[in-house]
Amino acid sequence: MSEASHHAIVFGPFQSASLGSCLGINIAPARRTKETEGSVFDKIAPDAGEPIISMRRKMPTPGVIVTSAARRIIELSKAGEKYESLVVTGNFEPTDHPELGEVVENVRQLRDKWLGKSALCLVSRDLDPSRPHLRHHLGMFDKPIVRFEWGTAKAFATDTKRPSSDLKALVDVLTGLDKLILQASFSDGKTGNASPTEVKNWIKKVGEIRPREVHLLGAEGKGVKPLPAAKLEKIAAELVETTGVPAHVFAAEAVPA
DSSP: OOOOSBOOSEEEEEEETTTEEEEEEEEEOOBOOTTTTTOHHHHTSOTTOOOOOOTTSSSOOHHHHHHHHHHHHHHHHHTTOOOSEEEEEESSOGGGOTTHHHHHHHHHHHHHHHOTTSEEEEEESSOOTTSTTHHHHHTTSSEEEEEOOOSSHHHHHHHHOSOTTHHHHHHHHHTTOTTOEEEEEEEESTTOSOSHHHHHHHHHHHHHHOOSEEEEEEOOSTTOEEOOHHHHHHHHHHHHHHHOOOEEEETTOOTTO
16 A cells, blocks of 8 residues: 555556446545545555645645546556546545536546547445536536435435435436436445335335436445345346336445446
8 A cells, every 4th residue: 555645546457346447536535544544445556656635625636636647547558558447436525526527527538548448437425416517527427326325315314414305306416317327235234224115215216317227236334234145136126127227236346336
C-alpha cells in the first residue's frame, strides 16, 4: 500500500465479476485513516500511486483528476493494455463532486482517445436525488451503476440516514434512464433488508424504475450476515418473473464494482 496520506485517484487494474477487467478513477478520495485501511482502494491501488489532492477542498478539481488519470491511462495504453471498463467511483459518493459534469466529460475524452473500447462506468453507493443535473450526468456514462436496495421508506431512512421522502425522489430520478444498472446487496437479521415484505416492495420499485438490468451482490460490513448465493438467485428469479428486468447474481463481488 502507498504511504501517501490520501487514496490514489487512479487505482487498479483489477478484475470485476460484473464489469470484467477494469481501471478505476477515484474522483472523491478520502484521507487514509485506520477506518479506511484495507479498503478495496488500498488493495488494488498501484504501490506508486501518488494522489495529488489539496485538503483545501474536499474533492480534487477536474484538472487534478484528468492530469492524474491521463498519466496512468496513457502509460497503460502505450504498453498495450486493454480494459473492458473504466470505472468512476470514490471513497465518498462520486456524484457529489461539485464539477461532476466537467469531470465526466474530461474522463470520457481520455477514454475515447486512449481506451476506446472500454465502457465508461459509474459506481454510486449513496446517490443524493436532490443533486442538480443528476439525470443528465448519469446519462453521460455507458453503464451508470447505482445502489438501490430498499423496499420501504423506513428501511431507506434507517440505512441511509436520509429523509424517508428521498426514496420516492430517488425512484423518480432513476425512472426511465435507459442505460441504468441497479446494484443491491441483501442481508438477514434485525437490520437486514431480506424480509419477504422488503423484498416484495423492492421488486415493485425496481419494476417502476425499469433499469437495463440488476446486479445482486453479497452484503458486506461489520455485523452483517449476507444472504447465501442460493437465496440471492431466488430473489433474482422472482424479480425477473415479476418485472421482466434481467437480474444477475455476483455473490462475491466487492465495491467499487
